[in-house]
Amino acid sequence: AEVKKIAVIAGDGIGPEVVAEAEKVLKRTEELFGYRFETEHALFGGIAIDEKGTPLPQETLEVCQKADAVLLGAVGGPKWDNNPKELRPETGLLGIRKALGLFSNLRPAVVFDCLKDASTLKPEVLEGTDLMVVRELTGGIYFGEKFRRETENGQEAVDTCAYNVNEVERIVRQAFEIAQKRRKKLASVDKANVLETSRLWREVVIKVAPEYPDVELEHVLVDNCAMQLLRRPSSFDVIVTENMFGDILSDEAAMLTGSIGMLSSASLGEGSFGLYEPVHGSAPDIAGQNLANPIATILSVALMFRMTFGYADAADAIERAVSDVLNAGHRTGDIAVDKSKAIGTKAMGDLIVATM
Amino acid sequence: AEVKKIAVIAGDGIGPEVVAEAEKVLKRTEELFGYRFETEHALFGGIAIDEKGTPLPQETLEVCQKADAVLLGAVGGPKWDNNPKELRPETGLLGIRKALGLFSNLRPAVVFDCLKDASTLKPEVLEGTDLMVVRELTGGIYFGEKFRRETENGQEAVDTCAYNVNEVERIVRQAFEIAQKRRKKLASVDKANVLETSRLWREVVIKVAPEYPDVELEHVLVDNCAMQLLRRPSSFDVIVTENMFGDILSDEAAMLTGSIGMLSSASLGEGSFGLYEPVHGSAPDIAGQNLANPIATILSVALMFRMTFGYADAADAIERAVSDVLNAGHRTGDIAVDKSKAIGTKAMGDLIVATM
Numbered sequence A, B: 001a002e003v004k005k006i007a008v009i010a011g012d013g014i015g016p017e018v019v020a021e022a023e024k025v026l027k028r029t030e031e032l033f034g035y036r037f038e039t040e041h042a043l044f045g046g047i048a049i050d051e052k053g054t055p056l057p058q059e060t061l062e063v064c065q066k067a068d069a070v071l072l073g074a075v076g077g078p079k080w081d082n083n084p085k086e087l088r089p090e091t092g093l094l095g096i097r098k099a100l101g102l103f104s105n106l107r108p109a110v111v112f113d114c115l116k117d118a119s120t121l122k123p124e125v126l127e128g129t130d131l132m133v134v135r136e137l138t139g140g141i142y143f144g145e146k147f148r149r150e151t152e153n154g155q156e157a158v159d160t161c162a163y164n165v166n167e168v169e170r171i172v173r174q175a176f177e178i179a180q181k182r183r184k185k186l187a188s189v190d191k192a193n194v195l196e197t198s199r200l201w202r203e204v205v206i207k208v209a210p211e212y213p214d215v216e217l218e219h220v221l222v223d224n225c226a227m228q229l230l231r232r233p234s235s236f237d238v239i240v241t242e243n244m245f246g247d248i249l250s251d252e253a254a255m256l257t258g259s260i261g262m263l264s265s266a267s268l269g270e271g272s273f274g275l276y277e278p279v280h281g282s283a284p285d286i287a288g289q290n291l292a293n294p295i296a297t298i299l300s301v302a303l304m305f306r307m308t309f310g311y312a313d314a315a316d317a318i319e320r321a322v323s324d325v326l327n328a329g330h331r332t333g334d335i336a337v338d339k340s341k342a343i344g345t346k347a348m349g350d351l352i353v354a355t356m
């Protein structure tokens, strides 16, 4: 088989540990399916600040640009939280998204059967919840002009939120296409009663909607969406929204499943290239102790196989292995009911590899 | 007693019905406590668009400006949803907030004992939840410059989010003061890892915090807050945040209590003047059918008594009457377990008045 190049960014906190388990899965996939992967590690985030003086070194960007896909662990931690902006891990994250043209962030929120009780929502409310937030990732207030100026009321800070028709159209079309492959329901979230960018957003959605007649479309105001996610989570299929709203709503959606340690995400651009990472953060408090749950990162590999490489067989095998291991009762500390029986990061990775 | 002037804005949908019940409570308060109120009705929102051609007629503003407090029912409805911006109820809402200088919006989210089961959250998670969102209401992206322009990528829409030090300081100080009178915990919510306005916000919070040494302060990123509200709602006391984040988080917080039909809110400026309204909307689907729950509006009157007039005795009497009526098992349709036993808007108002 053709060699697929994967840029591997372990990052900070638990990143290196969970990525190590995902790499075992890559290796096992080669043995089982004959696919071939070439991994190249690159520094990014806090560790890159420490070792290279910048969160996104030029060589890291080049490693990613040469690759077919990127696997990311996690970045950030209190150590860098008070750094000036250019020396913060998040700045690297925004930089890599922009530089790689990753305008679309897919965050599936599903409930794992064995984790139903981990949610703070009632099981009957959660029943059947399986939604996907499609978040615009390279526009809006994240990337608009930012500055300070002096006024008679003291210093003033300004952020600018801008969206053009093309930026909205490409993400909205992608969301419609994803909905067509799922339960054919799309909720477009905006604040069209207040924001000009939201009014443009809604106009574009209304303009392209007739091309997807099989998809049932609803417009939901962002404040209402924050409520409806709590009230009727299972009624959502695909949610598409702009960058800032997507940041907030995708985290809310992930948390309500109770399965946050298990959720993977994909950031995509034009073509098949993608960056895959767990939804959870770098969890500095448990880093380096073999305590982290590697499942979200391992499932990110499955997502990469499915979305970038088209290796559905291998993706299926990984997802099934994860299911089987969980059904056999194995748990890392974060998802264990009886913490005394919890297994470590490595043991969980090994079990999944052995079960594939 | 001194006559207190109350501007009464019934508004749209169920607004007139719930406001009528709140006015019965005003009348009963006069009889029981000897306080004196003079109410003046004014047109606002959709009905003002229909009758006066603008959501916020100049005379309505004058009625409010002459008053000591404003009682608002609800505004908006599908009838006006596709109107141009100047002819939308929301535009009136933003206009009245700005014109009356109501920079602070207090949205308490409490769980009513008899409604515990109405929440989609597990009762043990909800236990003890009693929080207050202090939302900045006249700044940020709601009021910044908005425009469209042509670009090579099609039309572009722009919203501007701006905050100056004074705007942040007055709301943050108010939140600290509110926390001092409650459980002495304040969560300041921002997105300081991305937004310049959030960095300014956080600087101001850090600057004034030492003047409130008895308040325990935490900074929470907005995405994380959307998660923590779900995970540990009872650990929050006061949450202070900017306009857009406050819109989203206060609705999430209200919904998780399961008591949204019961929650009141206050919008305050400098001094004692305030606008009081239920958190719920205009519910056009049930308007005019004597089905709406008037309790949130009645509790808004109690809040007005407490915060603007300093009539704690009357506020207590209203709140106790609401409790007693609920404990006696009376329910409107929205909060009834057995819908066949539900009572109407007027019956609920009458029961509360009779119990005061």
Ligand SMILES: CC(C)[C@H](C(=O)O)[C@@H](O)C(=O)O
Binding pocket: A090, A093, A094, A247, B193, B194, B223
């Ligand atoms: C770290 C931060 C800049 C980032 C974001 O807001 O996009 C994170 O919250 C995320 O959602 O990936």
Ligand SMILES: CC(C)[C@H](C(=O)O)[C@@H](O)C(=O)O
Binding pocket: A193, A194, A223, B090, B093, B094, B247
């Ligand atoms: C109607 C709308 C403009 C308003 C807002 O966003 O402020 C509403 O959602 C609210 O929270 O009072």
